[in-house]
Amino acid sequence: MRVKVGCWMLVMLGVAGCNIPPSDPSTSDVQLPDTVTFAEHIAPLVWEHCMPCHRAGQIGPFPLVGYTDVQRKAKMVRFVTTERYMPPWPADTAYARYLGERVLNERQVALIAKWVEQGRLPGDTATLPDPPDYPNAPSFGEPDLVVPLPDTAFIPGDARDRFLIAKAPWELPRDTFVRAIVFEPGNRALVHHMNGGLIN
Known part of the structure; x- marks a missing residue:
């Protein structure tokens, strides 16, 4: 059995980054x-x-x-x-x-x-009140930009960990402050962690 995983990168554009310093x-x-x-x-x-x-x-x-x-x-x-x-x-x-x-x-x-x-x-x-109703939408709100990955990865159903590298070919037309980036897997039952980085 093989299952497929797609992915979208949701980019939240803002005016600055945010670092919150609550108590230790x-x-x-x-x-x-x-x-x-x-x-x-x-x-x-x-x-x-x-x-x-x-x-x-x-x-x-x-x-x-x-x-x-x-x-x-x-x-x-x-x-x-x-x-x-x-x-x-x-x-x-x-x-x-x-x-x-x-x-x-x-x-x-x-x-x-x-x-x-x-x-x-x-x-x-x-x-007890009812448990919270977490929306399936990104937790930071509606994105300003959605960047889909060009390819879909097919994962064999053998319960083995796999590490995939994917590139989202996208360039912003001008310098832009990015407030947040959210990765949204196409199949949440298969994807556990995602790491992102910029390629200059």
């Missing part, structure tokens, strides 16, 4: 409540930091939306957040901070760990 997560106060529950403490973290990828139609290999989803994967969630594997954010937050970054602070990591240690208590899930 390593300095957060790690005072925790006596009892940690999914409804009160864990659901907001999961919905903000995990659910954007771990939901139907996205790259996450399993959903993390409701209590049942999260409690089934609770030990894994504790491990990957404690080890800082997840949420995936390779940038060094001690060096620079960015708009839209997905980084858990020390208190949030400790909340997840304590919730697992206390037996994954659900809390009053009847009081």
Whole structure:
């Protein structure tokens, strides 16, 4: 079986770059409540930091939306957040901070760990609002420019990792400030990471 992957590059044109300097997560106060529950403490973290990828139609290999989803994967969630594997954010937050970054602070990591240690208590899930409805559109809004890649890659269905290099032949007619670039895979179930760069 072979499946195909297309890709579009969405370019958000603005007047300048943006570097947001919030407080360092390593300095957060790690005072925790006596009892940690999914409804009160864990659901907001999961919905903000995990659910954007771990939901139907996205790259996450399993959903993390409701209590049942999260409690089934609770030990894994504790491990990957404690080890800082997840949420995936390779940038060094001690060096620079960015708009839209997905980084858990020390208190949030400790909340997840304590919730697992206390037996994954659900809390009053009847009081939970509906999970957020994340749009499939780019998170930065409608793009000023959409650049499709000229070729489609076909991936054999053998569960092996593959690294592809693709070039989007495009030149802007004049010097332009770029606010953001978003890569949109044609098949989100296959594409896990994308890296982009400029060729001068």
